[in-house]
Amino acid sequence: xxxxxxxxxxxxxxxxxxxxxxxxxxxxxxxxxxxxxxxxxxxxxxxxxxxxxxxxxxxxxxxxxxxxxxxxxxxxxxxxxxxxxxxxxxxxxxxxxxxxxxxxxxxxxxxxxxxxxxxxxxxxxxxxxxxxxxxxxxxxxxxxxxxxxxxxxxxxxxxxxxxxxxxxxxxxxxxxxxxxxxxxxxxxxxxxxxxxxxxxxxxxxxxxxxxxxxxxxxxxxxxxxxxxxxxxxxxxxxxxxxxxxxxxxxxxxxxxxxxxxxxxxxxxxxxxxxxxxxxxxxxxxxxxxxxxxxxxxxxxxxxxxxxxxxxxxxxxxxxxxxxxxxxxxxxxxxxxxxxxxxxxxxxxxxxxxxxxxxxxxxxxxxxxxxxxxxxxxx
Amino acid sequence: xxxxxxxxxxxxxxxxxxxxxxxxxxxxxxxxxxxxxxxxxxxxxxxxxxxxxxxxxxxxxxxxxxxxxxxxxxxxxxxxxxxxxxxxxxxxxxxxxxxxxxxxxxxxxxxxxxxxxxxxxxxxxxxxxxxxxxxxxxxxxxxxxxxxxxxxxxxxxxxxxxxxxxxxxxxxxxxxxxxxxxxxxxxxxxxxxxxxxxxxxxxxxxxxxxxxxxxxxxxxxxxxxxxxxxxxxxxxxxxxxxxxxxxxxxxxxxxxxxxxxxxxxxxxxxxxxxxxxxxxxxxxxxxxxxxxxxxxxxxxxxxxxxxxxxxxxxxxxxxxxxxxxxxxxxxxxxxxxxxxxxxxxxxxxxxxxxxxxxxxxxxxxxxxxxxxxxxxxx
Ligand SMILES: CC(C)[C@H](C(=O)O)[C@@H](O)C(=O)O
Ligand SMILES: CC(C)[C@H](C(=O)O)[C@@H](O)C(=O)O
Numbered sequence: 001x002x003x004x005x006x007x008x009x010x011x012x013x014x015x016x017x018x019x020x021x022x023x024x025x026x027x028x029x030x031x032x033x034x035x036x037x038x039x040x041x042x043x044x045x046x047x048x049x050x051x052x053x054x055x056x057x058x059x060x061x062x063x064x065x066x067x068x069x070x071x072x073x074x075x076x077x078x079x080x081x082x083x084x085x086x087x088x089x090x091x092x093x094x095x096x097x098x099x100x101x102x103x104x105x106x107x108x109x110x111x112x113x114x115x116x117x118x119x120x121x122x123x124x125x126x127x128x129x130x131x132x133x134x135x136x137x138x139x140x141x142x143x144x145x146x147x148x149x150x151x152x153x154x155x156x157x158x159x160x161x162x163x164x165x166x167x168x169x170x171x172x173x174x175x176x177x178x179x180x181x182x183x184x185x186x187x188x189x190x191x192x193x194x195x196x197x198x199x200x201x202x203x204x205x206x207x208x209x210x211x212x213x214x215x216x217x218x219x220x221x222x223x224x225x226x227x228x229x230x231x232x233x234x235x236x237x238x239x240x241x242x243x244x245x246x247x248x249x250x251x252x253x254x255x256x257x258x259x260x261x262x263x264x265x266x267x268x269x270x271x272x273x274x275x276x277x278x279x280x281x282x283x284x285x286x287x288x289x290x291x292x293x294x295x296x297x298x299x300x301x302x303x304x305x306x307x308x309x310x311x312x313x314x315x316x317x318x319x320x321x322x323x324x325x326x327x328x329x330x331x332x333x334x335x336x337x338x339x340x341x342x343x344x345x346x347x348x349x350x351x352x353x354x355x356x357x358x359x360x361x362x363x364x365x366x367x368x369x370x371x372x373x374x375x376x377x378x
Numbered sequence: 379x380x381x382x383x384x385x386x387x388x389x390x391x392x393x394x395x396x397x398x399x400x401x402x403x404x405x406x407x408x409x410x411x412x413x414x415x416x417x418x419x420x421x422x423x424x425x426x427x428x429x430x431x432x433x434x435x436x437x438x439x440x441x442x443x444x445x446x447x448x449x450x451x452x453x454x455x456x457x458x459x460x461x462x463x464x465x466x467x468x469x470x471x472x473x474x475x476x477x478x479x480x481x482x483x484x485x486x487x488x489x490x491x492x493x494x495x496x497x498x499x500x501x502x503x504x505x506x507x508x509x510x511x512x513x514x515x516x517x518x519x520x521x522x523x524x525x526x527x528x529x530x531x532x533x534x535x536x537x538x539x540x541x542x543x544x545x546x547x548x549x550x551x552x553x554x555x556x557x558x559x560x561x562x563x564x565x566x567x568x569x570x571x572x573x574x575x576x577x578x579x580x581x582x583x584x585x586x587x588x589x590x591x592x593x594x595x596x597x598x599x600x601x602x603x604x605x606x607x608x609x610x611x612x613x614x615x616x617x618x619x620x621x622x623x624x625x626x627x628x629x630x631x632x633x634x635x636x637x638x639x640x641x642x643x644x645x646x647x648x649x650x651x652x653x654x655x656x657x658x659x660x661x662x663x664x665x666x667x668x669x670x671x672x673x674x675x676x677x678x679x680x681x682x683x684x685x686x687x688x689x690x691x692x693x694x695x696x697x698x699x700x701x702x703x704x705x706x707x708x709x710x711x712x713x714x715x716x717x718x719x720x721x722x723x724x725x726x727x728x729x730x731x732x733x734x735x736x737x738x739x740x741x742x743x744x745x746x747x748x749x750x751x752x753x754x755x756x
Contacts, residue, residue: 082572082602083579091573115611117495143538143576150583155543157577160521165533192625194460195469198521199535201461205528224460226632227664229607233493233636247570251629254604258611286605 012287014073046077111349132249264298390665392451424455489727510627642676
């Protein structure tokens with residue numbers, strides 16, 4: 001079975017780590033022998049935007065639909081305003097391809113040290129999956145500025161967050177299903193319904209509605225987003241699966257990555273749980289202009305994202321369950337391959353083959369080669 | 379000089395800690411002898427809401443205008459939905475009384491231990507003041523739900539954040555003035571203008587506009603809110619004064635309190651910088667129903683808030699500067715009194731007279747009595 005993967009390296013270290021990821025993925029496929037990965041690459045970058053005036057060409061995002069998966073590096077460069085680079089590329093991909101569930105696992109992997117004393121002593125305390133609503137809410141893009149010049153004394157701007165029953169219900173169901181497959185089966189829902197009294201109140205109501213379907217199978221509770229940061233810092237062991245809005249989860253997942261020891265290791269899967277369209281896999285870190293092109297970027301987040309992609313593709317021939325989510329670990333040895341890649345990463349970082357941000361001295365290439373050498377041994 | 383302070387103890391531990399704070403404030407005024415504090419108390423609580431159907435009576439919030447300051451405990455109780463208790467009391471007070479600047483200092487005080495290894499070893503690494511926009515943005519309350527029942531299949535709800543030039547400009551100016559009075563004179567502005575492309579873009583533009591007035595006097599930089607959590611965890615020493623929107627600063631200030639070692643010690647000053655109306659002082663913690671009435675609540679956050687109130691009242695006879703901000707440390711020995719209270723707190727916690735949340739064994743009363751005994755000695 002051959003899977004067609006399209007790579008969008010994007011900007012800065014996105015290029016370095018996408019190279020590293022395809023090298024590791026190729027080694028993985030060759031070693032296992034039962035599945036194939038074919039890569040195309042698209043040069044949708046800020047550099048090209050400056051030259052041509054666009055990131056994706058006309059129809060470009062639609063064209064992604066023919067692939068089995070998308071591997072994304074990073075986007076953003078100092079000479080293009082961030083809201084332009086993002087609204088021209090990553091945000092339209094997420095919404096056009098129905099990638100409404102963004103999944104962000106966080107663990108303390110061997111060879112990394114948590115900045116929290118408690119977790120430095122016992123890394124097992126922190127083991128979370130954050131499920132982020134990825135299609136609406138605070139990222140709807142609605143709103144405006146009147147008068148359009150910021151310089152008028154009476155200028156007013158709005159940001160309109162949109163929450164739909166459909167959007168909330170499907171992410172809640174996805175989150176409960178995710179929790180159901182975790183060892184502790186515990187789901188914490190995050191909200192700010194004390195201060196935001198419309199959309200957030202609907203968010204809460206639908207959470208409790210969906211919760212009834214999982215009564216007795218999943219344990220659940222509710223946190224205000226501000227208090228949630230306190231709980232993450234003080235009682236990491238009390239959390240397991242977390243569901244939050246687009247903005248809240250954006251913030252909480254960066255915090256989670258920092259608490260786990262490095263923002264350079266965390267993966268982010270943008271999933272279309274119906275599998276009608278390809279899903280997209282990216283490390284959560286950005287393009288890091290300050291270290292771009294120096295060959296020192298940490299590729300571990302890219303490898304972990306690659307492992308998540310392989311795990312997702314393993315379900316490609318699965319059947320839709322009654323929740324509309326496709327299960328099944330069908331194809332080849334792909335689940336084993338994903339596990340193998342995660343083990344290879346752990347062995348390499350444990351040995352101290354690490355980039356500078358993790359306290360090591362190795363280059364991107366050295367870490368990549370070490371992981372490629374480890375894979376066939378496992 | 380006598381100041382009239384109105385206390386709103388509110389719910390749960392709000393009552394315990396307001397009692398403790400007035401006891402300490404009375405001791406402070408008696409010891410210094412040059413200023414007087416007279417206290418009124420209003421029973422605006424969730425219990426009364428259940429009985430009477432309202433928190434503040436008709437005209438109640440307007441009635442606060444006759445006081446010099448408001449001391450607030452906490453609001454919120456399990457039998458009243460949070461969005462009702464907050465929108466009936468604390469949020470209208472903040473907006474009606476023009477308390478557009480919410481100031482939240484965070485430090486690691488003696489006797490507390492940061493959960494971050496680096497800050498546990500060197501507490502001086504973390505010394506921040508968070509300036510929160512307190513009158514608009516994500517807390518505007520605009521939006522709605524259509525159809526109004528959550529149960530329709532096509533229900534949509536919105537939350538509308540409103541950002542005005544007036545609102546942004548004044549908080550930026552306040553933040554730069556705050557930074558100017560801090561030893562390091564460094565201001566970090568937080569935004570999410572990459573994903574939120576209307577109000578947040580205006581927020582950025584006005585920040586840079588106001589920054590020009592402080593060029594060479596204040597150093598400044600910009601962070602995305604998600605990346606900001608990473609910087610707070612990894613490089614606390616790189617931050618000093620921080621300015622953020624109503625929601626972002628709500629989240630970041632709880633995180634800050636957690637990183638400093640306890641949410642039970644952090645104060646929150648809701649200021650009307652024009653001094654047209656009274657300002658309001660409250661600890662940032664909530665009503666904590668689980669420990670209410672047991673006499674074990676940590677009163678340190680309440681004392682620190684009380685110190686900030688005294689410091690603010692010291693400026694009561696000051697003159698408005700050209701930014702419309704009143705400066706001056708005029709009245710009596712009030713700045714010294716505020717410093718004395720902070721020192722008394724430090725001496726007491728350092729000795730180990732602490733509540734359970736700080737790893738101690740003392741009751742609210744024991745900590746309060748210890749602080750009252752310390753004050754005359756300083
Ligand atoms: C790049 C940006 C739009 C993005 C987001 O806010 O979603 C990033 O922070 C992320 O978390 O993937
Ligand atoms: C009680 C609630 C409305 C409040 C807020 O979100 O402003 C609280 O969290 C705070 O930080 O003061």
